[in-house]
Amino acid sequence: MELSPKLAAKFDQLQTAYPVKRSALIPMLMFGQDELGCVTDELIAEIGRRLELNNVQIEETLAYYSMLHRKPIGKHHVQVCTNIACKLRGGEELLEHAKKRLEIGHKQVTQDGVFSLEEVECMGACTGAPAVQVNYDFYENVTPLKFDRLIEDLDKGKKPEPQGVISGALHERNKLETPLISKKWGVKDSHKIDVALQLGAYQALDKALKQLTPDQIIDEVKKSSLRGRGGAGFPTGMKWSFVPKDSQKPKYVICNADESEPGTCKDRPLMEMDPHQLIEGIIIAGRAIGAHRGFIYIRGEYRYVLDVVEAAIAEAYQRGYLGQNILGSGFDFDLLIHTGAGAYECGEESALMESLEGKRGNPRIKPPFPAVVGLYGCPTIINNVETLSAVPSIILEGGEAYASRGTPKNGGTRLLCVSGHVNKPGIYEIPLGMNMKKFIEEVAGGMRGGKKLKAVIPGGSSCPVFKAEEIDIAMDYDTIAKAGSMLGSGGMVVIDEDTCMVDMARRIMHFYAHESCGWCIPCREGTNWLKKMLERFHAGLGRPEDIDLIGELSKNMLGRTFCPLGDAAAMPTISIVQKFRNEFEDHLQGRCAHNKAAEVLLGTR
């Protein structure tokens, strides 16, 4: 097929950018779709020819990713998030408004082909909820009025200025905050290398390359007691030390920038405002394990962030921080940023590697773990953006100094994104171990409208909820775990007294059912069953036995699924049924905490 010169150039570049050709599949589909409006038969044939893939290999891969479309979508693809953070701030009402305004429903296209509408899952704008994406442009804190104006402008061919930096990232620093990895935020052009260099970028790299051996780097990271910021909280230094030293195969570093845990939106500003810190962290990680190649896997929705990071990578190459013989040290390192295409599951490390290899994002059997058999079957370390962004600071100030910023075994600072019913939703860098209640009251500005606190999801939607009386607790990995939840990815969602917890459980399960890859039976069928049951229950058609059944089915999934997604769906549900059983019982009586008793009875929602 005839490609535009721009797309042809992009395809040519992608075709040779990876050690294995097939890796270029998803980026090619994404960039191809951007130009053609959808994935056409011709595009599939063209990509198949270039990557030597057959039809079914491409079809099965693209069918997996929610951002890839086989049928044309509108010129302006309007995506409204209704996941928990947005829902708490009117996302669902906004979606209903959008349907009326555009006169189309979910996944429909207007007759003139100008607009299409889609209800989407968390897009990483939780502190700017409710949020809308039009194609790749973010619009945050969208009211129905703002929405109408947006549509009018788009209709007239004007493009309203999209949200740049996520709302809630730039704010006056609270005295309880300890900015370390976010310290460049707010400085004009902090993403540009000259500004970054003035603020100390690449000094840690210089030190790591010239003064430290790879083992010493790993030691410093171990001393820092840095733990993975993506959700699981695994000690980073230990992870790095698992990589075999004598491997004949190449080794890889992957930065997991597939931030998609509902309630989490910290990697987005980290990459947007300080990409060089991340690049530096990745190179140091590569040095530590003896890798010469790195990949940043960024979620497809963060296209403008991809552009920022790509530009930063180019700058780093220009200045000799990437490429051959970095800073004269003899160390070589190449880095590539790779776009995803809409799949929460690809945040799971092994699923991410499958996806990076151009396949469906199904997780892999473990063991072997990625440190031994990872990307392309080679030893690989994979870390979250925030984790890798902390590495330069650790190298510069030393592991112990970094550790002392937090509590024992929970070293350093943490970015918390707080959303929901607080006065100041935002992203705050605080020392690990801060009291949760104090954080909500003093940093996040307390409850909006003076409402009473009902519940807190401490670290993203897969974490069991805390009731209001349970939040007088130190926010570090171990204390939260002891209290029965997780610090997770730092996506704290605060829920007030007017919220229906049955509805929250429904929305959370809706998400996991949507994102289940379908690989294993309990997750595939369990999430789908629970979603349907919670929908019915919330609509007022529940049966008394359903309450126990919801809890039981969740427990049946727990610990039995192929990957942690099943657990992620089960844990919050189990905790909501346990802690808010009264609300389920109220529903059976036609009462709903959301003051919508009548609607529940009528089954209109």
Add this chain to the structure above:
Amino acid sequence: MAETKLVKLKIDDREVEVPAGTLVIEATRRLGIEVPSFCYYPGLTLQAACRMCLVEVEKAPKQQTACTLVATEGMVVRTNTDAVRASRKMMLEFLLSNHPLDCPVCDKGGECELQDMTFRYGADASRFVEEKIHRPEEKWSDVVYYDAPRCILCYRCVRVCDEGMDVKALGVGMRGAHSIIIPNREDHLECEECGMCIDICPVGALTSGTYRYKTRPWEMTYVSTICTHCSNGCKTTLSVRNHEILRANNRDLSGINKDFLCVKGRFGFDFTRHPGRIKQPLLRKGDKLYPVSWEEAAQAAAAKLNELHTAYGGEAIGFIGSNRTSNEENYLLQRLARGTFGSNNIDHHRTADYTGLVTALGENAAAASLTMEQLYQSKTVLIVGNDPTNQNPLVAWQIRAGIRHFGTKLFLLNSRDIKLKRKAAQFVHVARGQEAAAVRWLATGEGQFASGVAEQLSALKTALEAEPELAIVFGSELTGAAIHDLVAFGSKLQGKVRYMALGDYVNSRGAADMGLLPDRLPGYARLDDKSAAETFTKFWGAPVPAKPGLTAPQMIDSAQSGKLKALYVIGANPFRHFGKSGAGRGQLGFLVVHEMFMTETAQLADVVFPAASAYEKDGSVTNTAGEIQLLHKAAEVMGARSDFDLLRILSHQLEKLGLGKAFQFKTPAAVFEEMRKTVPSYNVHPAGLLTGGAEPSKTQFTRNGHAPYDVPVELIRSANDNLFTSGTLGRFCTTVQSLPEAEAKP
């Protein structure tokens, strides 16, 4: 082979010792303990998707999948605790939540793994009250249908298509609860139509277009026999109702092919009920063939043959046997020719030079033969000529399996870009017809090649010289002297070398083994082999003629020119294959044919006997690797009789007329007993055969000098059948013939 380390573990309080690296699920099976699984399938990649095999392992924080867990020393596994049983029950409850539960109308009902597991471990009540996900059934091809709601997504079909077949026609579409299996052409399949996906499906999601909605499994009987098409000799289990074959598969994984069958093996049985089947003896009266009684036909045939024999002697009568009839029938046919008529004019359509191979190997022939199992386990394979994917599908399957499981290195020397090239470590491309010359170069260094080819051959030689063992598989491109060269090359290599010649049809090898050759007696004994001649004379009560007879093409030429007075043809179509086209039977005086269909040859006959197919008889056949296997009668077609019966009838009629001795065998097994005594290579132990296995024949003899088998150029010709053709029989396999892929092939 290095000794494998053993590890000891405890499963349900019983100790078991298994080789290191064994999966726990396999270890449990050794103890006879059932751990259920859908996605685990021996030989295919691990999935851990169905979660049915969760077991408790001491010190593990949660239940582990036995299908991915490697047994380690001291491991303690429990497969039958309350928690494990609860897990199985939960998995089934989840699985059934979106399952249509249409067992009463499902083809798989009664032989469905999901049904069985639900019966054993499942819940007795459904708690699912939500709406199920519906999707209409899809027709992917004439032989493959997909019913998504029944699919449990075990991915066996996807894997067998990719890993097993290297076709990659199936994939997984959508995701989550909406996941489905998708075909490669949007809404249909374009593939080898092997149907492996149907048989490997544990449930009724993939069903067979030829079998669906026809019957229930418990209404049928199951007969295991050998596929009648290519020379690989796959075991197939025929599902039969009221003497009619409704299905062919091999789900019990028995036989040399385990679960493998190709499109012909799985769907190519409908010729048995083809309307063109001959169901009455036919006798020529003037220009036309008329149905007559068995008596009249048999008497007419015997009388004329006796008359011509009396007038012109045995040399005026020729016999052409079949590639598809049983060893016993072939043995009787040559006994009829040699013992009764005193003629060595006996041959068949030769598609591989087995004689050449055993001649070249001599006393080493048995030790250097290559069975299908040995082929699978070979670390290095060289294929010269042939296209196994099309012509010898099991050979290709075994090689692909070896590559997956043992990292087999595959070397190809071919004039065509065959599909196996994708899997080859080296592919040497020679010009058409240059295979023999290339082999000669490997053996002797003689010969000239285009630039590039010589270098490739040199690289091939160097690579093969470094291998510790080698399996050589070759097609009809190599005959006589070329095979001699090949063996000369092989004998110079450092490691053990084994050989397999690739013929075309189910008993191509058996026809040669049984002496359907003008210059070799059964067991490849030379005509001047006194001890062999003595043995046969003793058993037949008649001398063995010493003068070599005519080859099949020579017989047809002689028949057309009138030199040959009578021709007796069983299950062959020589007037199509040989002789002057358009000349018909020419001056031939008398033609008797045993046939299923009115082939070109049958149409020329004076007497046509309706013959039973291989699926309608007992006996034995020998595959191209020299492995003997038993045929079992599965179906019956009114009017047709086995060639064994027909030859017996004729022998009795001839005896009445004073010619020869009647065959006194009551069953094919009795013939096999004589063969065991007269043909040393067939003196195999029946135990293996009776249990449905294959017994390698043990052909070997003292080499008489070092001369290669002298075979005329062009005598040995493969029909180059592909997956959808099968010689003359192919055109009567309606289902296989009607597939679009069959038309697309050359």
